[in-house]
Structure formats: structure tokens, C-alpha cells
Amino acid sequence: MGILMAGLSPHPPLIIPEIGGERREGISKTINSLKELAEEVKDCQPDVLITISPHGPVFTDAISILDQEYLAGDFSEFGCSEVKLETSTDRDLIQEIRESSEINNIEVLTLSSAELEIYNYQGLLDHGVLIPLYFIQQAGLDVPLVPITMGLMEYDTLYSFGRIIQQVVDKLGLKAVIIASGDLSHRLKPGAPAGFNPRGEEFDRKIVEILDNENFSKALKIEKGLIDKAGECGLRPLIIMLGALDGLSFKTEVKSYEGTFGVGYAVVGFYPGSDI
Incomplete structure (x- = not known):
């Protein structure tokens, strides 16, 4: 039980064949690495997949989690509405994360349909979730999702929130995989x-x-x-994930790094092993 593995995944929409077409050849290492990471996630046979995205409903003073029984999203923002993903969620885990965060004075908004209306947000899965989920579902794994969106909060607070995720997963006796979705610098060229x-x-x-x-x-x-100066979007999701691994024995594998189109794409796996 507990966190079985974790991963850092970039989220370039052009990685989807219907969007990127021949341009995907420029990030072939990233594609192959994400396929490999997805197979490893499937082999873990987790009860739940936890994603941490820098997109979606981002707040300056709170972390948010979409809290609906079923969620969906597509790539219509990128001219590709025909590629659509759907998933269920683990609402018990979502509520337990919120309650435990509240006890620790970390604001977490669990966004139901009514709350989404208040914030004028549609409640669709954003591409930060969709890209890793696309590869994981392509690998043949379909388990409930907990889609977390980072907050623009202090790094120490985000790391502490990650520790709460670990504690709650253990408390509920779940087997979980965590994917931090984020690109590195957007200013490479x-x-x-x-x-x-x-x-x-x-x-x-x-x-x-x-x-x-x-x-x-x-x-x-x-x-x-x-x-x-880097213009990144992956550091906060990464810090939350690292907080969720705090005190556990994990080793890393940097599967690939590419910056072909001026944005840094790193694929990294985190596996039970050495102390951190």
C-alpha cells in the first residue's frame, strides 16, 4: 500500500498525433519515454492515479481539486476536439485530502459543479492532466483519478501539502501513483x-x-x-510530488530531456529504492 511510484511528465499538446503530426518527430525521445513511463504505471496496478497540474483552476492562496464523480476533457483548445478522455474520480480520497489539509491550515478547494459555476470554470480536465492520462490510458490502465491543480503558494506550503497526500493515501490503505505534470523553461531559444x-x-x-x-x-x-527568467510551469507540481515522497525510499531515472521547440520536456520516473 501507499505510493507505488511517481513521475514527472511534460504536457506538450503537439505530442498528440492528431495535433502534432510530423512535428512529433522532433520530440520522439519524449514520446518514447512517456510510453515507457505509462507502461510502468500500468504494471503497478494502482487503485488511484493522482495528477498535479499547473493549469486548470489556479488560485493564488489555495490548491484546487475537481470534485465530480466523472470528468472529461478534450483538446478543442488546440483544434482537436475529436480526442477526448473520460475518467471517474476517487471522491473519498479527495475529501480526505481537503479535510486533512484544513487541519494543517492549507487551503484546498474541492470544486463541485456548484462551486465551478461560482468561479466560472467549466470543470474540464486541462491538458496538464490530459497528456499523461492519454499515455496511461493508451497503455491500458483506467483507474479513478484525483486531479489536483497547484496553487501559487510558497514552496514550503506546497511541499507540506504533498506530505499530506502521502499520509492520506496511507490512512485509506490505497495504492497510488502520482504524476507531476509540468514543462521546464519556455524560453530556451x-x-x-x-x-x-x-x-x-x-x-x-x-x-x-x-x-x-x-x-x-x-x-x-x-x-x-x-x-x-526560466518561464517554467513545472516546479510547483514537482515540489508537491516531492513532498508526497518525503521520507520514503525512492530512486530516480531521468528517461529523457528535449528542448527542440524552445520548451524543456523532461520525463523522470521515481521508483522505490534509495533514501531521499
Whole structure:
């Protein structure tokens, strides 16, 4: 029981064949790595999949979780409405995470249909969830989902929230896999989506080195100026996931890293093994 494995997954929409077409050849390592990671997730046979996305309903002072019995999403935002994914959720786990977070003074919004209407949000799975879920479902695994969206909160708070996830999974006697969905720098090259900054490559090297060497505490101590210049979206989801592994015995495998289109895509697996 507990957290069986974890992973860092990028989420480029062009990785979907109907969207990327021939451009997918430029990120073939990422595609192959995500297929491998998805097979490993399937082999774990978890009871629940927990995703942590930087997209969806993001709040400055709270973490949010979509709280509906069934959820769906597609890629219509990227001109591809025909690729649609559906999943059930583990609402007991969602509520237990919220209640335990409240006890620890961390604000977590569980967004039911009524609350989604208040915040004027449709309640669809965002592409930060859909990309890893696409590969996992393609691998043949379909288990309940807990779709968490990061908050724009202090890194220490996010790490503490991750520890709560671990505690609740253990309390409920579940077998869980956690996927942190996030791209690294969006500023690796001239013409990149967020413009170019030479420190983007430095940020990506630092993250890959931290994960490869399993020096996870250093992720909380990266210079703020470097983070800002990198234009990333993956650090907060990663920190939550690392918090969920706190005190457990895990080792890492950096499966691939590519920055072909000016955005850093790292695929990393976290497996039971060495101390962290």
C-alpha cells in the first residue's frame, strides 16, 4: 500500500498525433519515454492515479481539486476536439485530502459543479492532466483519478501539502501513483513560446541535475530570479510530488530531456529504492 511510484511528465499538446503530426518527430525521445513511463504505471496496478497540474483552476492562496464523480476533457483548445478522455474520480480520497489539509491550515478547494459555476470554470480536465492520462490510458490502465491543480503558494506550503497526500493515501490503505505534470523553461531559444532568455537552459540543467542526483531538497532552494527568467510551469507540481515522497525510499531515472521547440520536456520516473 501507499505510493507505488511517481513521475514527472511534460504536457506538450503537439505530442498528440492528431495535433502534432510530423512535428512529433522532433520530440520522439519524449514520446518514447512517456510510453515507457505509462507502461510502468500500468504494471503497478494502482487503485488511484493522482495528477498535479499547473493549469486548470489556479488560485493564488489555495490548491484546487475537481470534485465530480466523472470528468472529461478534450483538446478543442488546440483544434482537436475529436480526442477526448473520460475518467471517474476517487471522491473519498479527495475529501480526505481537503479535510486533512484544513487541519494543517492549507487551503484546498474541492470544486463541485456548484462551486465551478461560482468561479466560472467549466470543470474540464486541462491538458496538464490530459497528456499523461492519454499515455496511461493508451497503455491500458483506467483507474479513478484525483486531479489536483497547484496553487501559487510558497514552496514550503506546497511541499507540506504533498506530505499530506502521502499520509492520506496511507490512512485509506490505497495504492497510488502520482504524476507531476509540468514543462521546464519556455524560453530556451529565440522564437520560443515565452520569448528567449539565456538562463532558461541553466534552469533546466539545474532541475535535471537535482533529480538525477536525487538531491530533492535543492528544488526548494532554487534562486527566485532564475525561476522567473526560466518561464517554467513545472516546479510547483514537482515540489508537491516531492513532498508526497518525503521520507520514503525512492530512486530516480531521468528517461529523457528535449528542448527542440524552445520548451524543456523532461520525463523522470521515481521508483522505490534509495533514501531521499
